[in-house]
Amino acid sequence: MTAAELPHSLLATLPGHHYTDPSIFALEQSRIFEAGWFCAVRSADLAEPGAFQTVQVGRESVLIARDRRGNLNAFLNVCRHRGARLCTEETGQVQRSLQCPYHAWTYGLDGKLIAAPNLGGMPDIDPEEYGLNRVHLREWLGYAWVCLAEEPPSFDDTVIADVAQRLGDAGELDAYDIAALELGERIRYDVKANWKQIIENFMECYHCATIHPELTEVLPEFADGFAAQYYVGHGAEFGDDVRGFTVDGGDGVQRLPGVAEHQDRRYYAITVRPQVFINLVPDHVIIHRMFPLTAERTLVDCDWLYLPDVIASGQDLSRSVELFHRVNQQDFDACERCQLAMDSRSYASGGVLVPSEHHIAEFHDWVRERLAG
Ligand code: FES
Numbered sequence: 001m002t003a004a005e006l007p008h009s010l011l012a013t014l015p016g017h018h019y020t021d022p023s024i025f026a027l028e029q030s031r032i033f034e035a036g037w038f039c040a041v042r043s044a045d046l047a048e049p050g051a052f053q054t055v056q057v058g059r060e061s062v063l064i065a066r067d068r069r070g071n072l073n074a075f076l077n078v079c080r081h082r083g084a085r086l087c088t089e090e091t092g093q094v095q096r097s098l099q100c101p102y103h104a105w106t107y108g109l110d111g112k113l114i115a116a117p118n119l120g121g122m123p124d125i126d127p128e129e130y131g132l133n134r135v136h137l138r139e140w141l142g143y144a145w146v147c148l149a150e151e152p153p154s155f156d157d158t159v160i161a162d163v164a165q166r167l168g169d170a171g172e173l174d175a176y177d178i179a180a181l182e183l184g185e186r187i188r189y190d191v192k193a194n195w196k197q198i199i200e201n202f203m204e205c206y207h208c209a210t211i212h213p214e215l216t217e218v219l220p221e222f223a224d225g226f227a228a229q230y231y232v233g234h235g236a237e238f239g240d241d242v243r244g245f246t247v248d249g250g251d252g253v254q255r256l257p258g259v260a261e262h263q264d265r266r267y268y269a270i271t272v273r274p275q276v277f278i279n280l281v282p283d284h285v286i287i288h289r290m291f292p293l294t295a296e297r298t299l300v301d302c303d304w305l306y307l308p309d310v311i312a313s314g315q316d317l318s319r320s321v322e323l324f325h326r327v328n329q330q331d332f333d334a335c336e337r338c339q340l341a342m343d344s345r346s347y348a349s350g351g352v353l354v355p356s357e358h359h360i361a362e363f364h365d366w367v368r369e370r371l372a373g
């Protein structure tokens with residue numbers, strides 16, 4: 001059935017091969033992940049000068065390091081001599097410089113080439129010219145976002161506008177002062193699914209009644225299958241008997257001091273395209289970063305963030321973390337279940353979106369526009 005033949009209340013999805021075809025994934029890498037802002041690392045994970053992390057952004061490995069002045073810098077993780085990958089570890093700590101393991105060219109934490117052995121006979125190597133290639137970096141919400149484009153799109157018109165669209169006003173985030181929170185827990189999920197499955201799943205709550213028993217206990221309106229994402233300006237309200245956003249609805253921890261009356265006892269979910277989800281509740285914030293590795297595999301790092309006092313007190317956060325950990329497992333199981341069928345002839349021309357999922361079509365349009373160049 002073509003899109004034109006569908007009943008008015010249904011919309012077509014993307015066809016199945018958009019979730020498996022390596023050539024489509026390659027286009028997404030270049031035109032989406034390498035073209036816009038990509039949330040790479042949590043700034044506090046690189047606390048000391050010399051701390052570095054490497055992350056996959058599109059087809060590139062990106063190296064992010066804190067320099068001796070305390071600034072974060074991002075570079076392509078490629079030695080300028082013969083192209084060796086400079087850092088192969090995902091995370092590490094150096095003293096003053098990054099040295100290529102191949103011929104020992106050495107770069108400062110600001111990317112400058114500072115030493116190259118035995119160059120006496122080759123005075124034409126200009127250290128200025130052979131520094132590491134820089135990548136744009138911007139810190140926001142306590143995370144370093146990078147952009148591989150030569151001319152990055154406006155951060156405000158893309159990332160912040162996405163948040164504003166979901167919350168009515170991006171200023172609503174200020175109450176949670178996310179950059180001042182500390183990491184209580186981080187769990188990495190290795191999901192055998194295309195990144196778009198994960199976004200689409202996060203954008204709809206049609207599935208909540210079926211697969212999220214604990215979440216719908218805490219947020220009873222989700223049992224009706226409302227699309228939390230677009231219904232969110234107001235947030236989803238906690239059930240009457242619920243004391244906190246925990247796996248059993250029991251007490252949470254100390255409320256974030258800036259949370260306003262209209263935000264209290266509510267849950268907000270925001271998708272920041274292309275690879276971040278922000279969940280806001282009164283006593284913590286949950287941030288997911290996706291790292292699409294292949295058409296059919298995506299790493300997801302999920303951070304649970306709390307007030308520094310709460311972390312310092314050593315309070316038990318397990319019931320707080322467990323709620324969304326279960327939600328994550330339930331969601332990613334569903335994504336993997338769909339992924340299995342994407343190459344089936346039964347899904348060759350895709351499926352349908354029911355009315356409470358219609359906003360997913362806007363995401364599909366956004367992807368299609370970018371792939372069209
Ligand atoms: Fe890095 Fe030669 S490739 S020093």
Ligand code: FE
Binds near residue numbers: 201202207
């Ligand atoms: Fe879900």
